[in-house]
Amino acid sequence: MNHETIERYVEIDATPETVFEVITDPEHVRQWWPDDANFEPAPGSTGHLVFGDPSSPDAQVPQITIVAVEAPRLFSFRWVYPDGEAAIPGNSLLVTFELSPRGSGTVLHLSETGFADKGWEPEVAEAEYGDHCAGWDHFLPQLVDYAPTVGARA
Template sequence: MPDDLVVRRETRIAAPPAAVFALLTDPEQILRWIGTEAQMDPQPGGLYLLNVTGTRFARGAFREVVPVHRLAYSFGWEGSEVVPPGSSLVEIDLIEQPDGTLLRFTHTGLPTAEQCAGHEEGWTHYIDRLAVLAGGRDPGPDPWLGRDDGRL
């Protein structure tokens, strides 16, 4: 796959991997930093469904779940022909560090550089909110609620 069609991000989070993992997989906890509705069944083949901004649902299925260490799930947008449900892959590794967790994020399978740029902007926004929350602070209301412009 072309390297320019991959979204990558590494973020240090001041919390242990188990706390970060819960914020990524528990439907109630995930809504503290992203989305308005969530259904998560974090086991291989289980549903990943998240209403990200209150207007757009991301849908996929968990492919790999290694508690507190790794998640991989298919990802796409309901109603989208460009990035349909399950058409791309999100992989998240949580690596224990002396001061917390290194979150290593990769999103592959996006069809265009424009889609990569939009998803990179979105993931940066939401991973930053995750890091704030996991670090013990309130990220505040999501300024992107209601957004429906084709980006994450």
Template sequence: MSRSIEREIRVEAAPEVVYEVVSSPEHLREWWPDDADLDATAGATGTITFRREDETKVVALTVVEADPPRRFSFRWDYDGEVATASNSLLVTFDLIPSDGGTLLRFAETGYDEAAKSDEVYHDHTSGWNYFLPRLTPYVDRLVHRP
């Protein structure tokens, strides 16, 4: 069985807004990494940074697809190599218009192709379970600012 992480989230905002929230550094920092430096253009490279009390982890990423407002995807690799299908994980945000809002379909794949351990898989599952639910309240605050 292939290992992947998949989630669906309903967001009460237009796909154009949600696309910005999942692809631009100033919005990403509000719900996911502590810092982000990337250009949402296919082929562009960048980094995301996670800070914990005892360590800072900077992870390189490569934008695979930037198709506003439908899809944003990137590959990221923890080993400092250029991210390829054989060494990295693919994160995809598909945005589907739905009743005046957006159905966000999230997937992180490539665990088997990149020979990632069960520990990495469980760590990422736990991470996405924490971070993805933060996206909706952030979008709500963004859209409904007084």
């Protein structure tokens, strides 16, 4: 089994502009994905996500580095998951959201790559890949439900 790329396609009943806002503004990102998020959506900027209670030592705090921001069609970042060092090529996974208009809504194509670059043993790579698949399968429906409740900024 290839554990290199995760791909998901979802249709969202919101414009690409609204979906772009929901995936790039930490205030919105917190509503459908991590428990906390702190980043500036600008290429080269760094930040972090928090999964779990931010005050708990058990919280996972992956670092992220923004790679591309092209409103309203593309947003990508690297992240070191579960957490630790700065996210750079070779030690991180690359997440890309591509947005395409469809009727009055948006098709979001998510891809996550870089599992082979991590140097994990095969069983670790398979477990991490499975965890990330399950994570996206859990969080993307929350994005699909949340985005239509948000009006794009004028």
